[in-house]
Amino acid sequence: MYEKTRYLTAGDKALLLEFGNIISEEINHKVRSVMIGIQRKEIKGIVEMTPTYRSLMIQYDPLLLGFQDLIHMLQQFEEELDSIEIPLPKVIQIPTVYGGEYGPDIENVASHNGLSVETVINLHTGRKYLIYMLGFTPGFPYLGGMDERITTPRLKTPRTKISGGSVGIAGNQTGIYPIDSPGGWQLIGKTPLKLYDPNRETPILLNAGDYIEFIPINEAEYKKIEKAVEANCYQYRTYAIERSAE
Known part of the structure; x- marks a missing residue:
């Protein structure tokens, strides 16, 4: 089971998703799954993504994508994680x-x-x-x-x-x-x-x-x-x- 994701502001053009508080392969796998899933969705307004051990920074264009709209989109998207296939390492x-x-x-x-x-x-x-x-x-x-x-x-x-x-x-x-x-x-x-x-x-x-x-x-x-x-x-x-x- 994954921990509940935290959605945090990071300035006026970025959103930080925190998936846990420890370094683990499971949490890092979720970071990659979310990033790959977002890339495949080709969401208009997302400029860049930066993955870490346990989090994902999403930079976006606020003129094209609102902060709350982005959070709502990602919350719905998280429900689909189990169906996302990521490339074999x-x-x-x-x-x-x-x-x-x-x-x-x-x-x-x-x-x-x-x-x-x-x-x-x-x-x-x-x-x-x-x-x-x-x-x-x-x-x-x-x-x-x-x-x-x-x-x-x-x-x-x-x-x-x-x-x-x-x-x-x-x-x-x-x-x-x-x-x-x-x-x-x-x-x-x-x-x-x-x-x-x-x-x-x-x-x-x-x-x-x-x-x-x-x-x-x-x-x-x-x-x-x-x-x-x-x-x-x-x-x-x-x-x-x-x-x-x-």
């Missing part, structure tokens, strides 16, 4: 080289949790991660499902620059920096893939609602894939799976 495999100059903090993660570096890598690569949402920087994936045994606090002093492709851990989350940016996550590895490329037909590689899987590679494989990505001839490995929350 995909898994994108993320080749990642761990440790060394690519993951300078992996020993911190191992030491903090009383594990070997090899065990940290095995635990990090041993599962699929749901992409709950994208944000912070273009294409940055907020992932769920990391093994609690490698939970590690952020760095006390953030780095002023982290290279795009760096894979890190912060608390009970793991993620990938799409572009060079500051950050305080514990860096454990790096992928040669470009999660964000403004020159690509589809600039952002990942999509909320899909999954990723980290695949361990060595430095030679990293450099080979990096060259293929630069030459725009790398074939991203993806496959479809049944959603684990259903």
